[in-house]
Amino acid sequence: MIIKKIFNNNTLLAKNLDKDEFVVMGCGIAFKKKIGDEVDEGLIEKTFILKQKDASEKFKLLLEDIPAEHVSLCYDIIEYAKNILGVELSDYIYVTLTDHISYALKLFEEGLNRPNALIWEIKKFYPKEFSVGLKALDFIEDEVAKRLPEDEAGNIALHLINAQMNNSNNKVEDIAHQTKMIQDILNIIKYTYNIQLDEKSLNYERFVTHLRFFFQRLNRNEKIETEEDDFLLKQVKVKYKKAYECMLKIQSYLEKELSEEEQLYLTIHIQRVTQR
Template sequence: MIIKKIFNNNAILAKDSDKHEFVVMGCGIAFKRNVGDKVEENLIEKTFILKQKDASEKFKLLLEDIPTEHVSLCYDIIEYAKNILGVELNDYIYVTLTDHISYALKLFDEGLNRPNALIWEIKKFYTKEFEIGLKALEFIESETDKRLPEDEAGNIALHLINAQVNNSSNKVEDITHQTKMLQDILNIVKYTYNITLDEKSLNYGRFITHLRFFFQRLNKNEKIESEDDFLLKQVQVKYKKAYECMQKIEKYLEIELSDEEQLYLTIHIQRVTQR
């Protein structure tokens, strides 16, 4: 294995005898070394093998702009997530999550915080990914002495969710089907209320995101069960029209929604139809 490109003292692009490329990291792996030199394999700590060419090229560009310690940190988070979730993640997670966490640390240094508007949904519907996000905050704090807010656990969870969804072998078919369902549901809401929805509003964006998560759960045959229908009964009375609209959507989907799913869908309908 020889050095093809040096990013910094601790990160290089290496090439093996079969001309396969790898991003390799290790303390001092490129110190006083040159392109064409043999890689000191005993110094290798982490190896990135990205099979998707586009993801690999973007990752190389990322290495030129982001501190090596951030890349190494995200590698550990992703490996931890793979072990906990027991699934393969799309190669782009190495690009998107690394870029996100590095920028989140930059904002933290500047005293800025990005609230996550979907935090309650992520906590409820993606508990495993959210727990990994919380663990990631511990990893980050351990390495940087910076404790990022809980919202960032939600953001990390979103990256993990997307990396799993985008791994689907039927991605094109799924997206096509989901897009049609999404449009049909939006039409049900529009015709029930006889209004034009404000597609630029925050509530519209939240509604769309909720539906996309909902479709993912349908694909995985996941159902959210509720231990208490008290809130749903209150919502039925308080948001009667939104609840009736939700029932139309349930009928269109030809499935029986759990109380929890009915509750959140009704609340989203109520929000997206308010001026």
């Protein structure tokens, strides 16, 4: 690999014989080096391969402004998240999370704290991502000897949730809005039935998972309907009358006419989640 650009003594941009670009990090890997020199591959500790061109360009710009230790730290957090969550993450996570954590550390040093209004909902609906967020706080403390507040674990979780979406244009704010809507829907069910939902039940977990993907389908305007859905919905209306009426309240809240398929499965999930 040949050096294409040097960011600092420990970070550089390299290209191989196929002209693929890589950001590589290693202690002293660029020390006394110049553009065009061979990369000492024995010094490489971390390699960033960003296939999405836009993400790659933004990441290179980020490297101009952010301390190398923050970049290295976020690499470790992202690799840990991939292993624990077992999912593919968008390349943009290297840009968004690195930028976020570096800025969060700057605010922390200035004595400023950004509370996360959705911390409770994130803990409930995205426990795996939140646990990774908590572990990330340990990574940060080990690296820079600063313990960020629990709210930041929630913020990190939101970035991880966002990076799992197929559409890289989704913003963390959109995920936060979606999380609030899930909570509102659960509240509609609680008030309609005047009950507390069993948050540890399998039906509850399935329902929240259904809602997460339901909102993704709404955002993509996906509609799947069959004659069978129409037939089943007519039966469900009669058999699960209260659940169907609750579904209509949710549809009204969403201000969107749902397909018969969505009405059917939402009603069935409501019926299941409200049964003891």
